[in-house]
Amino acid sequence: MNADGRTIDPSAVSPRERYQLITSLVVPRPIGWISTYGEDGTPNLAPFSYFAALSSSPMLVGVSIGHRQGIPKDTLSNVRARGAFAVNVVCERLLEPMNASSADVPAGVDEFLLAGLESARCASVDAPHVVDCPAVLECVVEKEVPLAEAPNTLVIGRVMRVLLAAGVTSLAGSLEIDPASLRPVGRLSGAQYGLLGEIRTIPRPG
Numbered sequence: 377m378n379a380d381g382r383t384i385d386p387s388a389v390s391p392r393e394r395y396q397l398i399t400s401l402v403v404p405r406p407i408g409w410i411s412t413y414g415e416d417g418t419p420n421l422a423p424f425s426y427f428a429a430l431s432s433s434p435m436l437v438g439v440s441i442g443h444r445q446g447i448p449k450d451t452l453s454n455v456r457a458r459g460a461f462a463v464n465v466v467c468e469r470l471l472e473p474m475n476a477s478s479a480d481v482p483a484g485v486d487e488f489l490l491a492g493l494e495s496a497r498c499a500s501v502d503a504p505h506v507v508d509c510p511a512v513l514e515c516v517v518e519k520e521v522p523l524a525e526a527p528n529t530l531v532i533g534r535v536m537r538v539l540l541a542a543g544v545t546s547l548a549g550s551l552e553i554d555p556a557s558l559r560p561v562g563r564l565s566g567a568q569y570g571l572l573g574e575i576r577t578i579p580r581p582g
């Protein structure tokens with residue numbers, strides 16, 4: 377780094393600034409669009425960009441879910457009650473419904489309806505999924521991990537089944553999904569999202 381750069385000590389800035397820094401520097405982030413059932417059976421849907429693939433054998437994903445005024449968000453309560461969730465891959469044409477599903481609404485409100493989306497029960501786990509999504513990971517909860525003093529909980533899910541819509545294609549002779557057929561969206565900071573641009577293929581050295 378050159379001499380006119382800046383050094384920032386996270387402990388010397390405000391919580392809001394720490395949020396701004398981490399969410400604008402760890403980019404683009406995949407969006408785990410998480411669907412669950414509430415204890416009373418209400419379908420729930422919300423996006424989470426503190427989301428990552430953690431391992432492939434077994435297939436594990438992690439989502440970090442916050443609290444709202446000290447109370448767990450509905451997704452976390454539902455995941456605890458049902459032990460399952462689905463991850464719906466967000467593609468370009470679902471960007472607006474994904475955003476609509478992030479509305480801060482009471483637990484009894486079905487965000488599928490709010491976002492104009494159809495839900496269907498997953499076959500392998502006790503959760504709904506977005507019917508119109510190009511790809512879905514059906515997960516059971518593997519583990520919950522508290523994150524130090526953060527008001528977030530990391531939920532690790534084990535993928536039990538993968539759904540791929542017609543039109544989602546694999547690269548020849550593999551299960552590597554062609555990004556051009558998936559059209560994934562990544563979250564940048566705040567309300568900014570990155571869409572698929574030029575795709576470069578760079579073989580590994582050696």
Ligand SMILES: Cc1cc2nc3c(=O)[nH]c(=O)nc-3n(C[C@H](O)[C@H](O)[C@H](O)COP(=O)(O)O)c2cc1C
Nearest residue numbers: 422423424425426440441442449450451478479480
């Ligand atoms: C693109 C996007 C990413 C988000 N990522 C997260 C996240 O990683 N963690 C979190 O707690 N909230 C995140 N939110 C906010 C939640 O989606 C929002 O609080 C939602 O209302 C939670 O719904 P629930 O109470 O039904 O679980 C995100 C919102 C958007 C639009």
